[in-house]
Amino acid sequence: MPKQVDYESRRRRIAEAVCLLADEHGPEGVSMRDVAARAQVSLGAVQRCFRSKGEMLLFAVEYVGDRVTERVRARLAASPAQSAATALGHAADEIALLREEHRAEARIWLAFVAQAAVSEPLAGPLRTSYAALQNLLARLVTEAIGSGSADEGATPPDPQHEARTLLALADGLTTHVLLGHLTAEEAEEVLHAHLAGLWERLGAARR
Amino acid sequence: MPKQVDYESRRRRIAEAVCLLADEHGPEGVSMRDVAARAQVSLGAVQRCFRSKGEMLLFAVEYVGDRVTERVRARLAASPAQSAATALGHAADEIALLREEHRAEARIWLAFVAQAAVSEPLAGPLRTSYAALQNLLARLVTEAIGSGSADEGATPPDPQHEARTLLALADGLTTHVLLGHLTAEEAEEVLHAHLAGLWERLGAARR
DNA sequence: CCGAAAGCGATACGATCGTATTGGAATAAG
């Protein structure tokens, strides 16, 4: 058998280039040639990795989705001993992508979301990522309920419901920061205030 | 003086065409030629109305922004006698663009937002629209506080803070519905639950 | 050592893009 290369690593490299370009010039502003140049490979090499541009974008969106969810998971694993409340806070922070160093990732995400709203094949992987994040948040809420108060007067919050709210709020805040409608500090303040409210609702008997 | 046409109405017609195409093929998927065909005018006529494509898109985004905020304002004017609480609910409903008949408008909005995240000239009008909506919501919250309880124990919520939260939540929910991650019913349920929580926070002494 | 096979860089191709140009139709003032 003749020459063979590590396609997996090359695909990842190309996906990185797609992200860089999508961050700079928006979605649809990435061309195969620019991608090839950014990834420091020839156009032909890109074409060998992906049958078409659509296939390349699909891989890139899955790549980004995996990276975000993995980062959230890692953040949780890094601080396992703390309370469910702070864990929720950290998770929400990571999802909201508010920090300056993740601004690019947020722009890429938004670019793909907008594209996916009119392109069904792209929407699939994004839904998968969102479902993963929502389930992760819901699990944290469940833990918070369990370790929290045993108060029986108030209606117990639905973890999936709270996770949906949190995810949508984080997403909206990220968008508003990207647009410059909110500063990162304002968004963080809103997010933390919501978390504080949620925590209070979970059960006031908390120290 | 020779022939003269109503440029204002033609510009609006072209903006409508831009919206229709942005809804179908996403942002950047709208070409001058397609726009001209949709608006039933020639390419030359479009070029006379707008010096460049960017100028056309800029006009279109302002047009959409005005239409959304105007619709929210109209909805409020149509039900002036009701309580501040229901007014807030209606406003949030309109902003979230969850109903099927506004799905297209939501897609267009998302398309422009994504584009604006990497194109500063487009971001300006969007920020203006968001600021208008946030102020409108904040005003409603203020009214709700005024007409609500006079309880002094709890800390009074900051109207601007609550407006920011509401706006971001509505935006995030709209996006998730467009992607198919949430159904319109789920999103509406989340939004109403948040409003209920807010209302409760404003003061429990309410009938 | 050697040919078969796979990879890759270069190039070609057709389509489509935004924009510029141009020649003639339409219109209102004199």
Next chain:
DNA sequence: CTTATTCCAATACGATCGTATCGCTTTCGG
């Protein structure tokens, strides 16, 4: 009616896009 001016449809143009094709190089089984 004449004429100057505005408008517009058609067309041209150069750039860039995604994709297809084609030799040359590289590599490994035999």
